[in-house]
Amino acid sequence: MNSIQNRITAFAKLGDFLSQFSVDNIKKIDSIEHNEIFYDGFLHQMKIAQENNSWFTKENILFSLNSLSKSLNKSNLDKFTKNFNSSKESSKKVAIIMAGNIPLVGFHDFLSVLISGHSVLVKQSSSDKHLLPFLAKYLEFVEEGFKGKITFTEEKLSDFDAVIATGSDNTARYFEYYFKNKPNIIRKSRNSVAVITGKETEEDFIKLSDDVFQYFGLGCRSVSKLYVPKGYNFDAFFTGMYVKKEHINNAKYANNYDYNKAVYLMSEFDLLENGFLMIKEDESYSSPIATVFYEYYDNEIDLKIKLHQDKEKIQCIVAKDFIENEVAFGQTQHPKLTDFADGVNTLEFLSKI
Template sequence: MDLQQRINAFAKLGEFIEQFSTEGFKKNEKVNANALFFDGFKHQIKLAHEHNGWFTQENIAFSLSGWSKLLKKNTIENWLEKYNLNHISPKKVAIVMAGNIPLVGFHDFLSVLICGHEVIVKQSSNDKHLLPYLAKYLEHLEPGFRDKITFTEEKLSDFDAVIATGSDNTARYFEHYFKNKASIIRKNRNSVAILTGKETDKELKALSEDIFRYYGLGCRNVSKLFVPKDYEFDAFFNGVYDWHPIIHQNKYANNYDYNKAVYLMSEFDLLENGFLMLKQDASYGSPIATLFYEYYNDIDDLKSLLNENKNNIQCVVSKGITEDSVAFGQTQHPHLWDYADNVDTIAFLLKI
């Protein structure tokens, strides 16, 4: 199986998952092996939600829609263009996946296989239904993948390199456990937004997508705002109001009520609108239904602060204030070359 065959297989996988969009599930009879796999995948989506209440059909479909846009033949070829994948010595690469949002480990899965390596996947118990089914579809399209993909719930063994994602605590365990292996170890990261007070209603509405998508559980979700002194939050609250139905999701509402009670008992000052709380706090990782904020006086001082804390930050959302700024509303639409923690996964996989 050569590189072009691998690219073609993933492009066909993209056509399959394109049927499961946020606009509804619509069967396309032209898609390969649909009679065998379409209804089965609908069932896996149902199981994923039943197993994990955060994985609503809307959020699963949002993830699938994003991947269907990325898994285009030309897009994959453009991504890989700068790498030399012609002389790969196949290795066994273990992936320890997180489970905070649907298919959060798919990029690592794609990267390992597209390079021609064998993948051993240890999934989170929170996200264990979707990827194995998509892997079976991939194997059906391209039988060469059948001896390249393994899922395990056992202790990892017999592998050459590892990509592991977890909390700061689990990362310390990973660093010790995998100390003799080539590795990428990912820790907690959060995303921030810089506001100036000059944002349009459209930009603030777009920012609400960065905040609330996946209930704020992803590392690319904005969990903190930096705002100028004397910033008025009325415009911000108006901008995010379209997301107010989120409070009707029981798991989100329970977190909102619990965190609000904790804050009030601790006599913290809060700003809130019935579905989101704002708390002044220097930390980066805010609880569900809460957004931290911090004031700044000078934009250059703020840039220095963000640079000092870059290992805690996944994305900076702003109107071009920093060199690597992500536009409002775009944190959950990364390109294939937007690597987690800014670590080039393909470059790593070419060196092992």
């Protein structure tokens, strides 16, 4: 049985491997273990992933890899696992049903299961099925103890002890029924919001453009809703967003923009737009692509109460000195390993199954 330290070392080596692929530079580093076997193959998998899903641009894939490589070092992994009790370790088989909205979106669950000493049975989304199996092979190469503990399937799940499933609110209802007799974590749709108070700087709005536009706004950590003071002037917001104007050059994004704009105009909704982003007053949290919803607030205390009441629907709150556990502008897509999705500690769950 491989020890937790061996597993930490293996994931840290994976972090080193991924450090070769960043948005600024793709550069082969000769000292990386097993590069002669994996480097070119991974470039090929990235290319296939892009061809398979046009939301997975090269930039978005590299951003995701870069983010993972920064997380996967020994110091972060030690902190991540420090409260995990490995003395009473028993290996169970944990099924993970992954979403496919952004590249490697299910990696954190995959890491959590394996680093806990369990075996993993992965059912991937067809939108994101090319990168993780390849990285799993790399892990098996650097740590023999992972061999036989990682299975990918496209079949109906069977023969497992616990499940972590991520889906929409509709699929979550199905998951809750289907997996009711197994220990489970069922994740539903969540969105992220930003609270604007009027004290933001130009730099804050430029940073907020990352929270809105990274992964085309498809992540649960992507800001899809703004809360703004009554009578707010959106000029400063649009000025900050303008740094992302190139998004309209992506054909799929442009199609969604044109389609949603046409729907809004035909419905005679009031909206403001700048040629690549629309904002619309709406109480929902989940906005379509190329659109951010907004709602006015009169009173900060009432807004804090509302955000607390709706916490099951919200992944992150971006703000500046407004509310506890807020995320700084520009930081939603840089989660730490200890930022568990939906606030559910996966390692704690895995230690009890």
